[in-house]
Amino acid sequence: MKARVIVTLKNGVLDPQGQAIEGSLSSLGFSGVSGVRQGKVFDLEVPGTDEDAARSQIKEMCEKLLANTVIENYAIEISH
Structure with a gap:
């Protein structure tokens, strides 16, 4: 059986990597992108x-x- 686990930071937990990605996207010309979370x-x-x-x-x-x-939430997806 195959499964996928998705782990994300809980709301309210600072995400410096997400902020860095957001800044990089802006630098690459993708303006208006906000709220990036990794x-x-x-x-x-x-x-x-x-x-x-x-x-x-x-x-x-x-x-x-x-x-x-x-500090993290997780979701489990199962496929057969």
């Missing part, structure tokens, strides 16, 4: 066919390693 994407393949079990296992991965839940 994040991470993890593509995983997990064994089995039970979507609930896979989601539970991936949630545990996020809580222990993939996301810093103090």
Whole structure:
């Protein structure tokens, strides 16, 4: 089973990398772009066919390693 985990900073957490990207976009002529936030994407393949079990296992991965839940949110997308 394939899964994608999208990790983003929580609202209110400063995002210096996002601000740098926003500034660079402006310098490249992409004016008017604002509110740039950067994040991470993890593509995983997990064994089995039970979507609930896979989601539970991936949630545990996020809580222990993939996301810093103090400052980051995560979303799990599962495809078959």
